[in-house]
Amino acid sequence: MSDARPSAETDPGLAVRDLSFHYGAKTALDAVSFDVSAGMFCGLLGPNGAGKSTLVSLLTRLLVAPDGEITVAGHDLRQSPRKALAKLGVVFQQPTLDLGLTVRQNMAYFAALHGLSRSEVPGRIDAALDRLNMRDRAGERVRDLNGGHRRRMELARALLHEPSVLLLDEPTVGLDAAARHAITDHVHDLAEQGLCVLWATHLTDEMRDDDQLLVLHRGQILASGQVGRLRGDQTLSDWFLSRTEVPA
Numbered sequence: 001m002s003d004a005r006p007s008a009e010t011d012p013g014l015a016v017r018d019l020s021f022h023y024g025a026k027t028a029l030d031a032v033s034f035d036v037s038a039g040m041f042c043g044l045l046g047p048n049g050a051g052k053s054t055l056v057s058l059l060t061r062l063l064v065a066p067d068g069e070i071t072v073a074g075h076d077l078r079q080s081p082r083k084a085l086a087k088l089g090v091v092f093q094q095p096t097l098d099l100g101l102t103v104r105q106n107m108a109y110f111a112a113l114h115g116l117s118r119s120e121v122p123g124r125i126d127a128a129l130d131r132l133n134m135r136d137r138a139g140e141r142v143r144d145l146n147g148g149h150r151r152r153m154e155l156a157r158a159l160l161h162e163p164s165v166l167l168l169d170e171p172t173v174g175l176d177a178a179a180r181h182a183i184t185d186h187v188h189d190l191a192e193q194g195l196c197v198l199w200a201t202h203l204t205d206e207m208r209d210d211d212q213l214l215v216l217h218r219g220q221i222l223a224s225g226q227v228g229r230l231r232g233d234q235t236l237s238d239w240f241l242s243r244t245e246v247p248a
């Protein structure tokens with residue numbers, strides 16, 4: 001019988017199967033399964049303690065689960081971690097930029113960490129900055145950028161090694177409304193260009209009706225599907241609260 005699972009060449013998305021994780025006796029994730037395809041913007045929404053950070057840590061291999069399977073662009077994270085992580089771009093919740101270096105220097109440093117060859121680095125940096133409309137900032141020190149531009153730079157940096165899956169952990173924390181809007185728009189554009197996007201948040205207004213949504217609650221997937229279909233006539237916020245709120 002042939003293996004019906006998509007290969008790395010045909011599946012640029014993210015697949016999670018039966019993923020469980022426990023901190024001692026505490027279950028943080030309980031048999032979580034989902035898929036995010038190429039070109040899809042998928043929100044991962046969950047109240048405090050739902051298990052989002054644990055899931056992000058497992059996807060980035062900061063934690064390793066004894067049970068379950070994570071596949072990035074067709075590569076099994078446990079069996080082929082290098083290949084899988086080479087296809088994953090990550091924007092962590094806490095900024096990880098050197099404020100004293102310029103945008104280009106920060107990106108060049110990251111490119112070196114990824115093992116990109118010297119000759120291809122300038123072109124990759126320009127291309128990634130262009131995608132975020134940040135090329136004119138390349139020579140500025142990060143210290144002189146506002147919060148929104150710093151986040152945009154981190155996003156450009158996450159694209160340097162041309163990942164097919166982009167993972168963002170509450171990427172708008174600490175930004176004002178305009179910057180939040182801009183980052184959300186940029187990442188939706190990236191999904192439209194074909195990236196597979198998983199966006200962890202607890203802010204319902206960052207989601208659009210045609211986005212996909214995973215609701216994580218107490219370590220389990222409580223609901224999944226297209227935002228507009230899930231929320232029906234309710235606001236997403238009301239719909240989400242009605243399912244996840246703990247009665248007073």
Ligand SMILES: Nc1ncnc2c1ncn2[C@@H]1O[C@H](COP(=O)(O)OP(=O)(O)OP(=O)(O)O)[C@@H](O)[C@H]1O
Nearest residue numbers: 023026027028046047048049050051052053054055
């Ligand atoms: N190091 C740890 N030791 C024990 N329990 C933990 C640890 N880290 C997380 N937990 C528990 O695991 C569960 C999931 O936590 P996690 O941080 O993944 O949730 P979260 O959705 O990211 O929440 P938040 O939005 O508050 O960061 C929670 O019940 C939490 O208390």
